[in-house]
Amino acid sequence: MSSGQVTIKDIARQLNISVATVSRALRDFPDINENTKKAVVSLAAELDYRPNQIAQSLVKRRTNTIGVVIPTFVIPFYASAISGIQEEAARANYNVIVCQSNESHETEVANIYTLASSRVDGILVSLSKETTNFEHLQCLQKKGIEIVFFNRVYDDMPVARVVVDDYEGAVAATEHLISIGRKRIAHLSGPANLSISQERQRGYIDTLEKYNLPVSEELIVPCDFSTACGIEAARQLLQLHPLPDAIFAVSDSVAFGAMKVLKQHGIKIPEDIAIVGYTDEPTASLVDPDLTTVAQPTFEIGQTAARLLLGQINEQTKNIVQERTILKTRLIIRGSTVKSKV
């Protein structure tokens, strides 16, 4: 009680019983006298006793905490995914510690080691755009800390992954653009080392080929996931002759940047250039025209990843599930590709 926090010792002393009895009473053990139990429980309530999770963790050798490493909160995808993670974790009585890598590999490594020191029971990871070395993660596995990847995953490690069908989403987006008559479709692509970038680009290229449209290097502009990069990339596209008649962007944020530039240049969306994004961030339905996009079940991705991780943590049979869980995307057609009939 000296620290302001009540302990089972305090309760034991006041009731003249042993701490062991208090501990058992509080955890509702079978062989406990009804009266002593009542006394303990009511005194605990009165003193507002809260079990010290730290002490519990030390003896139980598990913290009931999972760590999450994401690139940044500021990408709406992650804000939503984390909500899903937290909901699922809370349901199972788990705490969540979230770290941001800020897209830096170095920070990501530091995050992982911090979480290891915190003795989290498992970690959810979405890679930084820089990450190409995976020692820090392999190291975790050796220590018996469970890992599940989500969204930005690494495929060559024996761990579970939760992703959407990026390829299919990209195919749907590209086919949609082709279906409205576009023939010169540009792609603003994501960081090359991330599989989500690769898959989306592959979907784009394969679809062009399927419809016998030429795949042109100049129409594929490397980008990251930021609006700033979308702005820059769009400026680059505007140098081309002839101009593209459509853009498939690797993310909504990139698409927003591109839209801004096009509008500044008096280019009409969708008449002159149609645009499709990826994710369906809340902003997608607020811009003008509203953005056609490949919607991802962001909240559900978080939930699923958390559920998988918790499953692994509590699995008695440690048969590592190294499958991809693939969630569906959904193309949402809006004004940036099809003029709305007002």
Place this chain on the structure above:
Amino acid sequence: MSSGQVTIKDIARQLNISVATVSRALRDFPDINENTKKAVVSLAAELDYRPNQIAQSLVKRRTNTIGVVIPTFVIPFYASAISGIQEEAARANYNVIVCQSNESHETEVANIYTLASSRVDGILVSLSKETTNFEHLQCLQKKGIEIVFFNRVYDDMPVARVVVDDYEGAVAATEHLISIGRKRIAHLSGPANLSISQERQRGYIDTLEKYNLPVSEELIVPCDFSTACGIEAARQLLQLHPLPDAIFAVSDSVAFGAMKVLKQHGIKIPEDIAIVGYTDEPTASLVDPDLTTVAQPTFEIGQTAARLLLGQINEQTKNIVQERTILKTRLIIRGSTVKSKV
């Protein structure tokens, strides 16, 4: 080592020295033989030893962790503020556990007790829109857990608070609307129990009065901070005769909802109705027209709150700082109030 995690015991055993020596060597104590230190440090590195923070916390009686309770990650203000908090915490070698209340008082209370069980050293709180009872927070103080409020604060508790000058921001917004000739200015206001709502509304009303404009009940529509509510509120405004010629919204998200409705109804922004928001979320410069808004230093708010909290935690002289730290806002004029000269 049985648990997969290396402990100082493992190191001690392998080196045939005591755990105390290992502990000291690892923490770079003065009176340690250079050679044993080297041996310990290098073996620790080899085994990839990570100190067990749990055990450290138990003996040090501090966890080097702070808790954060926010309404939701999905409000961009908080995504950014948390980045500020984490940066500041990381600098001081603190971990951060973030909980969302989802705007529910009940969940907020649960969050607080979870954090108390986790024995965080301090908590940053931004209240849910429902919260009008503060027992859970007063309870924390009794246990010696430091608290700092930010953004959505409660003024009748002896704790530090970090806010922006909401009143002044609202005055600037309203004066700007008046300066461009608007006389019938509506206000979409926030939840009534939050001081940020009250202050922004007060700034609006005082400014109208200052300029001898009538303050009309029908022009003040209660809202929360969501786009959905902005949509609904705008529909309500459209029932009025005559229509307002300007809207000051309690947040950007609300303003986005209102803009959407106005555009659907063919009302020209800013010619027919000018709009001002609050916060300067990233989306504000992406909508069309881009949104005039009262910018808040979101990242800095988080930083400041964290810095204050860490200061209190490490304060030897426990003189409770119960002052408001008031940061500045900045009116950013864009196309939703002043037609840009293209």
Place this chain on the structure above:
DNA sequence: CTGTTAGCGCCTTCAA
């Protein structure tokens, strides 16, 4: 410079 002892708050045998 280093080892021994004790204890952080709690849980878990083992006896009683």
Place this chain on the structure above:
DNA sequence: TTGAAGGCGCTAACAG
């Protein structure tokens, strides 16, 4: 049904 004892991994005196 309950208490005593030992230990989770680490730190903090106190000797030596």
